[in-house]
Amino acid sequence: MIELIYIEKEIRKHPRTEEILSRFPKAKVLSCNHYKEIFNPSAQSFRLQKKKPALILARQHGKLIHPIPPSYGVGGAQNYYFSHLLNCLYDCRYCFLQGMYPSAHYLLFLNYEDFAEEIVHASRKHPGEESWFFSGYDCDSLALESVTGFAKHFLPLFRDLPHSWLELRTKSVAIRELMKTEVLDNVVVAFSFTPEEISEQIEHGVPPVSSRIEAMKKLARKGWKIGLRIDPLIDCKDFESRYRRLFQSIFDALQSGSIHSVSLGSFRMPSGFFKKIEKQHPSEPLLAANWESRKGMISYPQETESALRDICKNLLLEHVPRQRLFQCET
Amino acid sequence: MNFVIAFQAEAKPIIEALQLSKTDDRLFPCYQNERHRLVISGLGKVRARKAVEHLLSQGLEKNSCWLNVGIAGHGSLEVGNAFLAAKIQDEVGGGCFFPPLVHPTNLPPSTLISCEQPSTAYLPDCGYDMEGHAFYGALLSETLREFVQVVKIVSDNPKSPINEITPAKATSMIETHVTSVLELTGEMEKSRAEILPSEEVGQIHQSLLRYHHFSVTRSHQLYDLTRHVFAHQIDPRELTDKVRFAKDGRDAITTVENWLKGKRQLR
Numbered sequence: 001m002i003e004l005i006y007i008e009k010e011i012r013k014h015p016r017t018e019e020i021l022s023r024f025p026k027a028k029v030l031s032c033n034h035y036k037e038i039f040n041p042s043a044q045s046f047r048l049q050k051k052k053p054a055l056i057l058a059r060q061h062g063k064l065i066h067p068i069p070p071s072y073g074v075g076g077a078q079n080y081y082f083s084h085l086l087n088c089l090y091d092c093r094y095c096f097l098q099g100m101y102p103s104a105h106y107l108l109f110l111n112y113e114d115f116a117e118e119i120v121h122a123s124r125k126h127p128g129e130e131s132w133f134f135s136g137y138d139c140d141s142l143a144l145e146s147v148t149g150f151a152k153h154f155l156p157l158f159r160d161l162p163h164s165w166l167e168l169r170t171k172s173v174a175i176r177e178l179m180k181t182e183v184l185d186n187v188v189v190a191f192s193f194t195p196e197e198i199s200e201q202i203e204h205g206v207p208p209v210s211s212r213i214e215a216m217k218k219l220a221r222k223g224w225k226i227g228l229r230i231d232p233l234i235d236c237k238d239f240e241s242r243y244r245r246l247f248q249s250i251f252d253a254l255q256s257g258s259i260h261s262v263s264l265g266s267f268r269m270p271s272g273f274f275k276k277i278e279k280q281h282p283s284e285p286l287l288a289a290n291w292e293s294r295k296g297m298i299s300y301p302q303e304t305e306s307a308l309r310d311i312c313k314n315l316l317l318e319h320v321p322r323q324r325l326f327q328c329e330t
Numbered sequence: 331m332n333f334v335i336a337f338q339a340e341a342k343p344i345i346e347a348l349q350l351s352k353t354d355d356r357l358f359p360c361y362q363n364e365r366h367r368l369v370i371s372g373l374g375k376v377r378a379r380k381a382v383e384h385l386l387s388q389g390l391e392k393n394s395c396w397l398n399v400g401i402a403g404h405g406s407l408e409v410g411n412a413f414l415a416a417k418i419q420d421e422v423g424g425g426c427f428f429p430p431l432v433h434p435t436n437l438p439p440s441t442l443i444s445c446e447q448p449s450t451a452y453l454p455d456c457g458y459d460m461e462g463h464a465f466y467g468a469l470l471s472e473t474l475r476e477f478v479q480v481v482k483i484v485s486d487n488p489k490s491p492i493n494e495i496t497p498a499k500a501t502s503m504i505e506t507h508v509t510s511v512l513e514l515t516g517e518m519e520k521s522r523a524e525i526l527p528s529e530e531v532g533q534i535h536q537s538l539l540r541y542h543h544f545s546v547t548r549s550h551q552l553y554d555l556t557r558h559v560f561a562h563q564i565d566p567r568e569l570t571d572k573v574r575f576a577k578d579g580r581d582a583i584t585t586v587e588n589w590l591k592g593k594r595q596l597r
Contacts, residue, residue, distance in 0.1 A: 284561060
């Protein structure tokens, strides 16, 4: 899978580097002074690199956890996101990463201990309040678990932080680590979905909806709390019937009690990112939809957006209580 | 596809394989056919950069592809082996380049160090040439990094010294790898075609511009609308009718926008 690995000289001897390298004995390894030499230069083609991404192993410096946008939470008082990995195994045509990063290489920050330290510090800053830590904004939390060992490292951390929550957001079915780990009540495994017909068109490389539901079912049976992220909502033919079928399949497989939260998110993307993605994929139907620019963000026209959200909200309320339903807005 | 090659002896197998004809350029010996250009740069960084600039000055298409081919020393590879530069260092500073290696190829990747003078110091896993870094650097703002690659064939190593190389040997070494080199350039061209805007969209857009006067902004809008028509696989003849029967450029844009509104949903 990975044929080329770039490693910052600083972390060449890091035990996690050695561990990852042992998984790719045939990969060519090249050293660099800083990941930015490879990841940041302009005039790279995200689209072409997506066909054969390399792995960059680096150390992340500076602030490692960040506050999430105000309406993105699922009920917690303090909300942060953190990214041990930039870029994703999958290739979803609506993904903002294509517009945000100049490179499609997987950039893995190996200094998990530094992330953990900041998480612990932030958790202790607000005693008595629940702090949430969201992983999976800039990558899929689980898809590259066999390479990163991310869940394996961070789950034990949250065992010792009972007032803090971890959300692992994913479209993956790589649940082996979770299946062999003792269930933690403060961890939510959040799966994002679009209906199968949409997923097939625009979520390239993502496992079929049915496989993801099956993975979710296994985790729920084991006792893991499940999150559903219906985000972004995609306007399509037969919108209502497709989303109805999707929700029906999900709730047929899961008992309502195992659902921690459901969130709905409209499509929204900074105009600059959208333009970059459009350039990369000029013949992509999704990007030729009825988009509107509002306050520097590309989204569906207000009327369409509200209609899509209301339809899904009503469909979801047939399955989950109102207090578990959240809406992400920008 | 543009080739920059230091010596005639190194270029010979590629000129022959692609059946390139000599042009009447005076600054550098140049060869070309319909789809390829090749310049013989001469030895070293300055010449390599100037040769790139020479080709650029001839007005190339957007996101053109470039390859520097030649012989090089190497600290580990056997003489006669070829490699693709994955990291290009300058011996005396000047930064380090990492050409993204996205094209399918059987050429193994290696580090390449570009030197001022022929080098007899051979670090393990490192290749040595005199042009690669300058060649890559000269193209940074000219095309996508994926479309600039450097292929070297090992002519000398710690066991086989540099002074044993002859022009005939250089030709023969490159000749052995012409197929791999041309396979790589084929892949580069394929990738380029993949990301270029559709010719069909451009042609229809041009034909629509004939019906009315369009300001620069409206012309861009019309191009995007044409692209959207193709993205949704709508018959472009319908678009042509909408534009043709509009009152003017402004009306054409409004008419097409309104017409498309109901057709833009994902299937």
